[in-house]
Amino acid sequence: MCSPKYNDDWLACPSCDQLYDLSEMQHGEKAYCSHCNAALTTSRTDIFSRVQAFSLSSIILMIMSCSFPFLAFKASGLESVMTLPQAVQRxxxxxxxxxxxxxxxxxxxxxxxxLVLSFAVSLSLGCGWRNHWAKDCAKIIFHLKTWSMVEVFFIGVLVSYVKIVHMATVVIGISFWAYAIFTITFTMTISNLDRYQTWKRLEELER
Ligand SMILES: [Zn+2]
Known part of the structure; x- marks a missing residue:
């Protein structure tokens, strides 16, 4: 797969390198490649304030998810309560x-x-600050985003819950609900941080 190229309002399709002029895009419009149908960008005028709101909410929900019981199991007179970090430790x-x-x-x-990098970059770009670290942070975000398995983990937890609920009493903790909402806000953070608009804004601030 070729790397996307950015030059003002021109964007090369990340899959087939076909060039597109996106200067006429309006707020809310989505662009797809006419050759390979790859998603190119979604134009939003409020992209950085949206990412700030979703990433900050996600950080608070993640702290809650790690601070309270996730699931409690009761079977044969024994009870086990686990937080998310304790599950990893177990x-x-x-x-x-x-x-x-x-x-x-x-x-x-x-x-x-x-989340921390997304909040920092969106705050920096939204406020128009020229920071030398913003470009490096954006590169890390777009490299790491495919390695997050938040949704996969939560679906796995739901499947496990259905399987073990017949064998033991399972009590859902506050952390479980916090993580469920976190899964949504985290996905919204990542999906709203558009690669094309982020790079375009970074280049505008560098001039
Ligand atoms: Zn294409």
Missing amino acids: LHDEGMTDLALLVGCFILLIPAVL
Whole structure:
């Protein structure tokens, strides 16, 4: 896959390199490649304020998700309550260190890095600040965004819940609901941070 090229209002399709002039796009319009149907960009005038709002909400929800019980299990007179970080720790304690590392990275560390950088970059670009770090942070965001598995993890939790609810009493904690809403706000953060508009704004501020 070729790298997208950015030059004022021109954009090359990231899949087939066909060039498009996007200068006539209006707020809310979406652009697709006429050759390969790849999504090019969604034009939004309020992109950076949207990303600020969604990323800040996601950071608060993520802190809540890690601070309160996620699920509690009761079976045969025994009760076990786990927070999200404790679930990762439990995998490590059971000898599954590789899995604990992967889960910790994909559902906690990478999303946390993405959110902090997304908030910083969107605040910087929205306010028109010329920061030398914004471009490097944007590169990290667009590189890391495909490595976040927040939605996959939550779907996995729902499937597991359905399977074990017949074997034990499962109590859903505050953290579970916080993570459910976090999954939505996190997805909105990443989907709203449009690559073309981010790069266009970065280049405008560099002139
Ligand atoms: Zn294309």
